[in-house]
Amino acid sequence: MKFLTEYLSFNIKKRRGFVNITNNISNLVSKSKVKEGLCLVNAMHITASVFINDNESGLHHDYEKWLEELAPHAPVKQYKHNDTGEDNADAHLKRQIMGREIVVAITNGQLDFGPWEQIFYGEFDGKRSKRVLVKIIGE
Amino acid sequence: MKFLTEYLSFNIKKRRGFVNITNNISNLVSKSKVKEGLCLVNAMHITASVFINDNESGLHHDYEKWLEELAPHAPVKQYKHNDTGEDNADAHLKRQIMGREIVVAITNGQLDFGPWEQIFYGEFDGKRSKRVLVKIIGE
Amino acid sequence: MKFLTEYLSFNIKKRRGFVNITNNISNLVSKSKVKEGLCLVNAMHITASVFINDNESGLHHDYEKWLEELAPHAPVKQYKHNDTGEDNADAHLKRQIMGREIVVAITNGQLDFGPWEQIFYGEFDGKRSKRVLVKIIGE
Numbered sequence: 097m098k099f100l101t102e103y104l105s106f107n108i109k110k111r112r113g114f115v116n117i118t119n120n121i122s123n124l125v126s127k128s129k130v131k132e133g134l135c136l137v138n139a140m141h142i143t144a145s146v147f148i149n150d151n152e153s154g155l156h157h158d159y160e161k162w163l164e165e166l167a168p169h170a171p172v173k174q175y176k177h178n179d180t181g182e183d184n185a186d187a188h189l190k191r192q193i194m195g196r197e198i199v200v201a202i203t204n205g206q207l208d209f210g211p212w213e214q215i216f217y218g219e220f221d222g223k224r225s226k227r228v229l230v231k232i233i234g235e
Numbered sequence: 236m237k238f239l240t241e242y243l244s245f246n247i248k249k250r251r252g253f254v255n256i257t258n259n260i261s262n263l264v265s266k267s268k269v270k271e272g273l274c275l276v277n278a279m280h281i282t283a284s285v286f287i288n289d290n291e292s293g294l295h296h297d298y299e300k301w302l303e304e305l306a307p308h309a310p311v312k313q314y315k316h317n318d319t320g321e322d323n324a325d326a327h328l329k330r331q332i333m334g335r336e337i338v339v340a341i342t343n344g345q346l347d348f349g350p351w352e353q354i355f356y357g358e359f360d361g362k363r364s365k366r367v368l369v370k371i372i373g374e
Numbered sequence: 375m376k377f378l379t380e381y382l383s384f385n386i387k388k389r390r391g392f393v394n395i396t397n398n399i400s401n402l403v404s405k406s407k408v409k410e411g412l413c414l415v416n417a418m419h420i421t422a423s424v425f426i427n428d429n430e431s432g433l434h435h436d437y438e439k440w441l442e443e444l445a446p447h448a449p450v451k452q453y454k455h456n457d458t459g460e461d462n463a464d465a466h467l468k469r470q471i472m473g474r475e476i477v478v479a480i481t482n483g484q485l486d487f488g489p490w491e492q493i494f495y496g497e498f499d500g501k502r503s504k505r506v507l508v509k510i511i512g513e
Binding site for chain 1: 305
């Protein structure tokens with residue numbers, strides 16, 4: 097069995113944002129030399145997501161608006177979690193909808209993707225340094 | 236290590252629908268001859284889901300109604316993504332709630348399932364051909 | 375390859391509750407003697423979740439309130455699934471938001487976690503015995 101473990105770092109300048117990390121992950125699959133296996137990509141922070149969807153800015157705008165409707169940031173006092181001094185309770189909720197992790201098949205040494213699949217880092221409580229874990233296993 | 240990679244195809248006649256694919260996946264686990272391992276099943280399209288829940292038609296009706304409340308299809312102009320000429324922005328949102336993929340343990344050559352677990356393909360933008368990836372790894 | 379398969383049992387005394395199972399999973403990773411690999415943890419029942427988030431009671435209160443807003447338990451007659459004699463349709467919906475499973479990397483024989491990541495069992499239809507599956511694979 098072959099393994100690769102890598103950590104990506106992000107520091108999003110705004111509270112929220114989406115970053116396309118497909119090329120980063122593709123390059124790590126090549127580096128791993130795994131031909132058949134699985135690739136796990138997960139946020140290591142609990143107010144961020146890794147998800148697969150479309151690389152289309154209008155859709156990202158729609159996600160932002162929709163998540164804010166389902167789990168509004170303000171008023172921050174509506175959340176007990178924010179009594180701890182944080183103001184990021186909404187980010188913990190948004191991340192549950194968008195998900196912590198993805199698992200992608202590796203076939204013939206490549207991410208085995210459909211035509212529109214792209215991997216995104218989703219930040220819901222930015223302006224600080226955060227990491228994403230990439231773990232590749234296979235042969 | 237043993238590997239199996241297979242693709243299932245779907246063409247749902249309506250915009251939305253759920254298809255029980257448990258037997259398809261079970262048969263592929265048998266075909267793989269993997270006794271201990273993991274089975275990844277994921278939608279390869281970003282307006283569809285693979286999820287595990289109950290094989291009960293009333294519940295599927297409830298999911299349909301609930302998802303339509305959380306992410307309504309109409310009016311289509313409420314979504315920026317639909318400015319691209321698409322009318323499926325809601326499908327991209329619904330799929331985030333229901334999920335892209337499942338990972339199931341294989342034990343003694345079988346899907347290691349609880350009493351009610353069944354695997355479903357969830358279509359949110361049908362009337363076109365779409366695929367699901369099945370990747371089995373183990374020994 | 376090494377494998378470990380274990381089942382955890384829960385019987386939550388209330389309808390809903392969250393249980394921190396991080397130590398249980400850590401101990402199983404040690405027991406497996408896997409140094410590099412993946413750890414799958416999933417609910418085996420379809421009205422329960424396994425998820426990763428913060429070990430903070432205020433946040434758990436926020437999740438409880440938020441999920442009840444997104445998928446209210448009452449009136450039970452609003453759900454067709456409850457025509458079967460069940461009253462747990464809302465639990466099937468809540469579980470889709472919180473997720474069925476997590477996949478965690480194992481690096482150097484340990485769960486490869488960010489600073490705040492903790493694993494929780496989420497019960498949405500308790501007062502009965504339920505199980506969680508832990509499957510570890512690697513080397």
